[in-house]
Amino acid sequence: MADIIARQHVAGIHSKQPWFVLSASQFYTHQTPKHPYISHFYSFTMDSEAGETIAIPDGCVDLLFDCDNENPASLVCGTTLQAREVRFNPHHSYFGVRFIPGIVPDFLNVIAAELIEQQSSLTDVVCDSNYICEQVVKADSFMARVNLINSFLEQKQARIPSRLTSQLVAKICAEKGNIQVQDLERYSGYTTRTLQRQFQQDIGLTPKTFIRAIRCQSAVYSINHLDNVTFTDLASGLGFSDQAHFLREFKKLVHVTPMQYQHKVKQNQYLDHLTTW
Known part of the structure; x- marks a missing residue:
């Protein structure tokens, strides 16, 4: 279950x-x-x-x-x-x-x-x-x-990944990537070395790299779907130490700054491009 x-x-x-x-x-x-x-x-x-x-x-x-x-x-x-x-x-x-x-x-x-x-x-x-x-x-x-x-x-x-990886992947996704590897240690009871070995065996990524991907997707999703999102609140909600850190990480992973991406989404009406069957 x-x-x-x-x-x-x-x-x-x-x-x-x-x-x-x-x-x-x-x-x-x-x-x-x-x-x-x-x-x-x-x-x-x-x-x-x-x-x-x-x-x-x-x-x-x-x-x-x-x-x-x-x-x-x-x-x-x-x-x-x-x-x-x-x-x-x-x-x-x-x-x-x-x-x-x-x-x-x-x-x-x-x-x-x-x-x-x-x-x-x-x-x-x-x-x-x-x-x-x-x-x-x-x-x-x-x-x-x-x-x-x-x-x-x-x-x-x-x-099917190991039970450990499955549970931690679910935890990371539930937290929208706002979680640290040391939190996963406490949650699972396993050391960082064990978590890294099991993650890489099951999905080819380290826990930290997987967390970055999910946090990136969470940030993009918020900008795509929320009209009044502020970058300060978004950075805080995703666990970034400050807005500058969030801006640097976003540009590295998404290619542009959050403001540039938000402008692109609004200019091109992102949601109007999507059709759900």
Whole structure:
């Protein structure tokens, strides 16, 4: 029962890549209760002017399909550790599935650490995946692709992390990243060395790095969804020692300052880009 509750807490963190949303003409997203280890499915088409965009830390693994009929591609993408540029093809339609933070699919023929800041061809790391890649590209709608991946995943398993990692991932997400490693020591009763070893084995990240990713997502989510958020309150609520520390960390992980990002969100009407199925 405790593991189920822990997964539900983490599943409540629906991490998105905000720059992908802002760079897309429309960004479709769908949550499903069918697979407890999936955060959501998503689909988008890049605007003609959007070539390069920014990926930010999210602590997640994605399966991403470029559904162009002439030049399709399928990738497994691990989380980045700081803001970095990624390139999409203008006018191409992309479809993805994001696993909840801290979950690494068990059907990938790589260890968790090898996914960090990497993009690998899906057919290189998943046996017998050519068929599903072809079917996803050929599908004529977003929900048809969702159903194909749901059926594919019914035959697969998630790489279930240890009970310790599961509980601590849930705790970090419940606290929105406002927690220190020493707090995790007291919460779990284990030393920092043990926590680091177990985290890296299970999800390829240290507890501190995972905390940074979740805190980054929490800050971005607040700016995206709250009209009157102040950076002083946001910094304090996320446990930063002062606003200057928050500003430096945000720019490192999101590529711009909080004020610049907030302006971009309002100027481009972030929420209007999102369509939920």
